[in-house]
Amino acid sequence: MSTIEKDSVTGTATTGHEWDGIKELNNPLPRWWLWVLLATVAWSIGYWVVYPAWPVPGLGTTRGAIGYSSRVDHENELKAAKSLQAGMLTKIAAATPEQIAADPEMRAFALAGGRSAFQLYCSQCHGTGAAGAAGYPNLNDDDWIWGGKLDEIYRTLRYGVRWPNDDTRMSDMPAFLADGVLKPNQIDDVADYVLGLSGQKADAQAAERGKTVFAENCAACHGETGKGNLEVGAPNLTDGIWLYGGDRNAIIASVRYSRKGVMPAWEGKLDAATIKTLAVYVHALGGGK
Ligand code: HEC
Numbered sequence: 630m631s632t633i634e635k636d637s638v639t640g641t642a643t644t645g646h647e648w649d650g651i652k653e654l655n656n657p658l659p660r661w662w663l664w665v666l667l668a669t670v671a672w673s674i675g676y677w678v679v680y681p682a683w684p685v686p687g688l689g690t691t692r693g694a695i696g697y698s699s700r701v702d703h704e705n706e707l708k709a710a711k712s713l714q715a716g717m718l719t720k721i722a723a724a725t726p727e728q729i730a731a732d733p734e735m736r737a738f739a740l741a742g743g744r745s746a747f748q749l750y751c752s753q754c755h756g757t758g759a760a761g762a763a764g765y766p767n768l769n770d771d772d773w774i775w776g777g778k779l780d781e782i783y784r785t786l787r788y789g790v791r792w793p794n795d796d797t798r799m800s801d802m803p804a805f806l807a808d809g810v811l812k813p814n815q816i817d818d819v820a821d822y823v824l825g826l827s828g829q830k831a832d833a834q835a836a837e838r839g840k841t842v843f844a845e846n847c848a849a850c851h852g853e854t855g856k857g858n859l860e861v862g863a864p865n866l867t868d869g870i871w872l873y874g875g876d877r878n879a880i881i882a883s884v885r886y887s888r889k890g891v892m893p894a895w896e897g898k899l900d901a902a903t904i905k906t907l908a909v910y911v912h913a914l915g916g917g918k
């Protein structure tokens with residue numbers, strides 16, 4: 630019913646469609662826009678041919694003319710990364726912890742590997758940040774029970790503490806009450822002496838009596854001045870850093886029953902490279918000597 634009609638305002642032909650007096654003008658799409666559309670259509674056809682694009686039941690997708698596959702690409706990248714790692718791990722397994730720490734490339738690799746191994750094998754006891762907890766030493770501070778030098782840490786990791794093997798770190802503080810070595814009042818006295826050693830409030834008279842008890846029973850391991858001894862894993866009692874607690878009750882419990890903390894040996898459970906990366910990592914935590 631419509632005849633070609635020109636809009637009186639713009640002079641453009643109308644399409645003949647009209648809604649409530651509003652007429653549609655016949656403005657064709659710009660040429661450039663059409664060409665872009667056609668180009669994208671042509672491109673997509675090319676893409677279908679060249680790259681994997683069509684889903685094929687049972688096969689995944691078509692291979693595409695150039696046989697590209699992002700999955701194969703990914704596998705190759707993984708292979709390359711693995712062989713790079715394998716080279717590094719062999720190098721680390723053959724080096725001493727000192728050599729690893731001294732070589733920037735090995736050191737960087739060991740710190741990254743050590744960090745993730747620590748979360749996996751050590752954090753349950755020492756905490757994710759290695760800050761420790763009651764009975765589990767903080768590995769960030771420079772207060773060491775068995776030594777904070779690289780080779781000392783390495784040895785602790787390999788053989789553990791009080792773990793059944795010939796090379797484990799071993800020392801047994803007697804359970805002074807349970808073993809019948811000291812009487813309860815002697816233990817109370819020596820506790821006062823230890824409180825004084827660490828600068829806490831103590832009964833002066835009891836501490837004076839405790840001093841003798843300490844010299845006779847404790848100094849052999851903890852040292853004349855209570856500063857501890859790395860050789861026998863006896864903690865420093867003067868520094869205010871406690872493994873089991875530094876209040877009177879905790880000290881009395883340590884002396885009465887002894888604690889005998891156990892740290893597993895890792896040799897045989899983890900490979901040599903992992904134990905070495907862990908030693909380098911722990912040493913670098915901030916307290917390493
Ligand atoms: C089952 C709990 C447990 C796990 C797991 C554990 N540790 Fe320990 N670790 C201990 C205890 C307890 C001690 C303190 C032993 C003692 O009384 O001398 C200790 C001591 C240490 C020490 C000696 C600290 C010092 O002051 O000399 C180092 C170093 C250490 N652990 C590192 C590690 C690393 C690294 C891992 C992981 C591979 C690990 N530990 C896993 C319980 C654990």
Ligand code: HEC
Pocket residue numbers: 800801802803805819820823842843846847848849850851861862863864866870871872873874875879880883884887888889890891
């Ligand atoms: C044979 C060596 C030895 C003798 C002797 C010894 N200790 Fe210990 N002491 C240790 C060791 C090793 C530890 C570490 C605790 C553990 O994990 O078993 C320790 C731990 C302690 C602790 C806990 C420290 C903390 O950080 O929580 C106290 C307190 C202590 N000893 C006091 C004494 C007193 C007091 C005597 C003497 C009556 C004494 N010890 C005798 C080896 C000894």
